[in-house]
Amino acid sequence: MNDRKKQEQLTRRNFLKMGIGALGAVALLEITGVSLLYMQPRSVEGAFGGIVEAGRVASFPLSSVTEFVNGRFYLIRAEEDGFLAVYHRCTHLGCTVNWQANENRFFCPCHASEFDIHGDVQNPPAPRALDTFAVAIEDGIVYVDTSGPQKRGEFAAEQLVYA
Ligand code: FES
Numbered sequence: 001m002n003d004r005k006k007q008e009q010l011t012r013r014n015f016l017k018m019g020i021g022a023l024g025a026v027a028l029l030e031i032t033g034v035s036l037l038y039m040q041p042r043s044v045e046g047a048f049g050g051i052v053e054a055g056r057v058a059s060f061p062l063s064s065v066t067e068f069v070n071g072r073f074y075l076i077r078a079e080e081d082g083f084l085a086v087y088h089r090c091t092h093l094g095c096t097v098n099w100q101a102n103e104n105r106f107f108c109p110c111h112a113s114e115f116d117i118h119g120d121v122q123n124p125p126a127p128r129a130l131d132t133f134a135v136a137i138e139d140g141i142v143y144v145d146t147s148g149p150q151k152r153g154e155f156a157a158e159q160l161v162y163a
Pocket residue numbers: 090091092093094095108109110111112113124125126
């Protein structure tokens with residue numbers, strides 16, 4: 001092998017090494033970026049997983065249901081005047097329930113479970129009432145803590161939160 005060929009091979013080798021090194025660096029950066037994303041706190045204020053400011057008490061009429069899509073809950077102001085926040089996840093297999101105002105019910109499109117305005121099961125297969133989120137009212141503002149749904153068998157008056 002003459003000197004020129006040796007030099008050419010070395011150059012190719014060096015080029016390949018540099019290429020592999022660069023790819024490794026890019027992969028490392030991607031892995032680091034993805035890891036940092038996963039390590040971020042999951043509870044973001046104002047979104048599902050955190051505390052959501054729903055609005056002023058006076059902006060929710062009695063017997064109303066207001067959907068908070070990003071918070072994944074419905075805020076109910078019952079006819080008794082108290083507030084209740086229910087998770088939009090069906091207690092059967094987890095599909096998203098819809099509020100049907102004309103029928104005055106939550107309806108699950110997957111297997112046709114129905115729930116009344118308090119989230120109580122009216123039609124199975126859902127085994128229990130819709131889960132709730134903690135509600136707090138401070139200075140006339142309703143806050144819903146979506147960090148952890150609370151299971152319940154059925155609605156009880158003590159679950160309502162009053163201003
Ligand atoms: S998931 Fe809602 S009824 Fe089955």
